[in-house]
Amino acid sequence: MVVTVFPSLVLAPSRWELLNHQMNLTVSLPTWEAVTAVMAGEDWATRQLRTSYPRFDIHNYVRELQDAVLARFKYPVQTVCRAFPSQEAAERFVARLQKADPAVSAHMARFQLPREALPEMANWAAFSVVLFQENHEEVAFEFWEWFGDGISSRHAEFCVSLFSFMNSDSNHSEYRTVGPASHDLSAMAIPEWIDFSTQDKMDIKSRLAGSATSADPALKPVGNDDVFLYATGMAAISAIARTLARTSEDSGAVVYGWPYSGTPHCVQGCGFKRYTMYGHGSKEDLDTLESSLILGTRCTALFCEITSNPLLSTPDLHRIRALANRFGFVVVCDDTLGTSVNVDILPYVDVIITSLTKIFSGAGNVMGGSLMINPNSHHYSSLRAHLNKTYEDLYFPLDAKTMARNSSDFAARVHKCSTTALQIANLLKSHPSVESVNYPTMVPTATLYEQYRRPDGGYGFLLSVFFRKPASAVVFFDNLDVWKGPTVGTNFSISIPYSALAHAKEQDWAAAHGVPKHIVRLSVGLEDYGDLAERVSRALQDVEMREK
Structure with a gap:
């Protein structure tokens, strides 16, 4: 799997290594233009995408599994497949399609290992699919994004590895198949990660x-x-x-x-x-x-x-x-x-x-x-x-x-990121080009937060900043030397023009509820304050140069 890299993106090797992993959850969108282009579906941007946040796109392993299903069923190109970890999730997906179009043609099938397979293996190798026409893709993607029911990339990878042994069952006879491979599945070793x-x-x-x-x-x-x-x-x-x-x-x-x-x-x-x-x-x-x-x-x-x-x-x-x-x-x-x-x-x-x-x-x-x-x-x-x-x-x-494994030091990381985020929020707030900073200590509900804050608690790892001039927000984001893309809470700092990403088709509506079109969100990671403050300050200096 390749993380998306636009030509203008420069990352230090140490930060690249954090994301150079086949299961990474984010994507590089290094400029404001790249974000708006991807959300608008512009070809120059979308053709560079290799992966994205798993609910925003189809992960490569999930795509491989779905393609294998289509090949097994010998379906024409215009048919789309979606894979789910359970029959119930697949049924909810069909119900969503039918609500949008009662005349939709959607068919379900269940893939599973033969009966002789060990139950521990068979349980996690099983999955369900829904096949439908590609003109329903918009509704399908909404379901995938909003309800979180899709099969995970690791789960899909495991199913792909055993797919040739799997049989399929369905209410429709044309989707009942027998896997082409044969093996004594009862002798297959159970992976350690299932046991644990x-x-x-x-x-x-x-x-x-x-x-x-x-x-x-x-x-x-x-x-x-x-x-x-x-x-x-x-x-x-x-x-x-x-x-x-x-x-x-x-x-x-x-x-x-x-x-x-x-x-x-x-x-x-x-x-x-x-x-x-x-x-x-x-x-x-x-x-x-x-x-x-x-x-x-x-x-x-x-x-x-x-x-x-x-x-x-x-x-x-x-x-x-x-x-x-x-x-x-x-x-x-x-x-x-x-x-x-x-x-x-x-x-x-x-x-x-x-x-x-x-x-x-x-x-x-x-x-x-x-x-x-x-x-x-x-x-x-x-x-x-x-x-x-x-x-x-x-x-x-x-x-x-x-x-x-990742969460073993959860509390320590929260304390570290919260401490640094408060300092970065104060740094941004003090700059004359900044109209306001959204952080729990700096918004009208600050006194409410204090009522719920634990005695040793901080104020969180996330902040957002609103510049006096929209063009300054673009300059700041484009020149901020952190990872750029969706998600928050990563151990590395990550930023995105929030409204342009999350409300691409409804920015006016979001603005009416207090989310400006040119708001920049920053999730603060585990970097030392001095390191991150230097990067933020350099981006602010670029803003100053542009505003002169």
């Missing part, structure tokens, strides 16, 4: 549970069994959203604040009868929500983030908790950016969602997500019962092994 996967997953759960447990001794600690692991953070969000949407025939969801761009799409698409977004995350938004609830509007769940991406604002969890207790809804909070190392939110929320892909892993080479149910929640028993009934462990063992 239970322990790897327990290590991850224990780390998450211990970190999220409240400092308040009156509250029950989070147990390992209260943590559910998923292949992606979006899969965790969609799992709890589907669960809550099914609890009532009159279910309603609220997204409060300005979250990650995919979250509203995910929540809205999970079956709630009503969906409302309060995108400013303000006191006035909570006033409006309260008035609506008083008038009888039903709310089943409220989704929020601490802190929000990319505005770094903090929700008023005290008031949200009071409203939840009064009106009976579930509070789901994503702590990916704030992290459980920095903030103690267990007294106020019912469910904590985390994208483990980000700083929990840090290495930028594995996906993962978690869902934690608060054992102190009034909804605890019902949520556990619903999830125990529907949960599928689809977290591929090699992904779990990588995540367990």
Whole structure:
């Protein structure tokens, strides 16, 4: 696999080595022009792409598996295949296609090893596919991006290695096939990483549970069994959203604040009868929500983030908790950016969602997500019962092994990145070309963040900066000597013009909710402050030169 490199990108070898890996999760987009060109689908940019963030594109190993399926079925070129780790995920994908076009022609098939294969091997070698016409690609990619149900690259690589032994089954006879290869599968050695996967997953759960447990001794600690692991953070969000949407025939969801761009799409698409977004995350938004609830509007769940991406604002969890207790809804909070190392939110929320892909892993080479149910929640028993009934462990063992290894120093890395990020935020804020910096200490909700910050907690690794002149933002980004691309929370600093990437088709709408078109997001890594400050200062000097 080749990481995308545009001609203008220059990286020091040490930083290149961090990403020169077949399972890397990001892509090099070194200039503002490159970002906008890729998002616009311009040929000069897209033809250079070799990989991307796995939910934004089809990973090479996943593509290889899907191509093998198409070859087995001898399908024409215009047919598209998508691979999923379970039949249920494939069925959700078909339902999404059918919702967009009831007349869609979509067929499912299940691939698995013959019966003589050892159960441990057969379980992880199995996968499902959906075949459909390429004119439905836009809806298909939306599902792939927003719901996180696609097969992982490591899982796909494993399935490719055994594909010739696999048989396929389907409701349609033309998709029932027998693998061309023969082998005594009962004698096949079970990989070590399958044997150790239970322990790897327990290590991850224990780390998450211990970190999220409240400092308040009156509250029950989070147990390992209260943590559910998923292949992606979006899969965790969609799992709890589907669960809550099914609890009532009159279910309603609220997204409060300005979250990650995919979250509203995910929540809205999970079956709630009503969906409302309060995108400013303000006191006035909570006033409006309260008035609506008083008038009888039903709310089943409220989704929020601490802190929000990319505005770094903090929700008023005290008031949200009071409203939840009064009106009976579930509070789901994503702590990916704030992290459980920095903030103690267990007294106020019912469910904590985390994208483990980000700083929990840090290495930028594995996906993962978690869902934690608060054992102190009034909804605890019902949520556990619903999830125990529907949960599928689809977290591929090699992904779990990588995540367990990467996250062993999670807390130490959070402290280091948070300390440096605060210093960089102060450096940027002091520059005359900068209009404002979004960081938990510098936004209107700063006092709220302090209420949830742990005694030894910092303010997080992420910040965003808004320049007085749009052209200055472009100059700063183009000349900032860090990795440029999607994702955050990596051990190396990484930056992107956020709105141009996340809201490429809706930048005016995002701007109306406080996300300027020329906002630059910076995720601070493990570099020493002096090193990173020098790079930021050089980019600011280029801004000064351009503004003269």
